[in-house]
Amino acid sequence: MIEELLPDAVACAEAFDDPADAVLFAEEEALIAKAVDKRRREFTTARHCARQAMAKLGLPPAAVLPGERGAPQWPAGVVGTMTHCAGYRAAALALDTEVASVGIDAEPHDVLPDGVLKAIAVPAELAWLPSVSAAHPDVCWDRLLFSAKESVYKTWFPLTRKWLGFEDASVTVDPVGGTFQARLLVPGPFVAGAELTGFTGRWMVRDGLILTAISV
Template sequence: MSDLDHTAALMLASPLLRGKVALASANPTGRYDAYPEEAEALKNAVDKRLRAFSAGRAAARLALKELGAPAIAIPMGEDRAPIWPPMLVGSITHTDTACLAAVGWEGEIRLLGLDLEPDQPLDDDLLPTICTEAERQWLAEQENPGQSAKLIFSIKECVYKAQYRLSQTLFDFDTLEIAVDLENQSFVAHFRQDVAPFASGDAISGRYAIGHGLIVTTVMELV
């Protein structure tokens, strides 16, 4: 991993979110100033958390500028989710060495999700928590099951972020079941139970990319 990971992350994610979405990156190993409304949520944060949060907000403001929106504060809600300005939809993600943010107009984008993870195997002891039985069966057939499990984890994080603005509901990993299309680097996530406004069986599709030691997963559904 290097201090150029944020650039690599942007290169990976950009082809996945072309069109209605503005995308930007920032380096969480650097220093950025959080706006006062944002800093309120970080009064007791350790330096690493403060850097990641501030870099994520800096990336978001770069994306807002690219979209033609004002670069204003993006506070953190009580649920720890970003509070986006009215009429905007967004998603922020980070690792220790890279931050990405994507934004779009609410009238054009229904769902927007973004997740970034190090391309490292998922710990075996997390598999029962993260993956359903069907997913574990699929993993057993993969050449690198640990990496594939990390991909499923990232997809579920991405889909959760995308759907949360509509459902405002917390749920466990097994609420979603993922089908991965390795050839097309895409996926479909099915709800295994009702999470209003989503019903059991509803699907959310997305795309992913792996490279430079990173996994990027994305959801973009137009209105």
């Protein structure tokens, strides 16, 4: 599903369960030696997806270790992102000669827990949510907003190596076209000589999941 949201230059792989043949490199195994089963399964399968995406790019399998702020460290010349939630894991990778950065997120299609929306939404987002929710009640727009902001951060961080808070971007959603716009409320990174003032992403709701994705 996730490949439907990204350009052809991005290699994607996803899983809806945890395959028995998914294995880790020794250095990855060391990171989760004491992890609970749930964490072990999502960690392992996400990296299994990442190595499938590497193969699609013609690259050999490689360990994916967490780096600064937990961001995955990819092989030289590769940009990428991973996500996981209950019943879904995915990775999306590209060559840095084709794509500057990519971010994906998956969430269960359900309303956010109490209190989360106020913690992640800026006033402009709180203003459009009621009308969109009333017009299209079949989508959990608060959760979609959260997912979009997660994809924004995953795209932003490799370009800047800086933190981006939920309050630092304002998202608007096209409820019919399956796209969203994220306007940065802080100075943006420079890509190909031009400053980015925001990101354009795509979203879908299918099979009990919300998926969002951005590529630059």
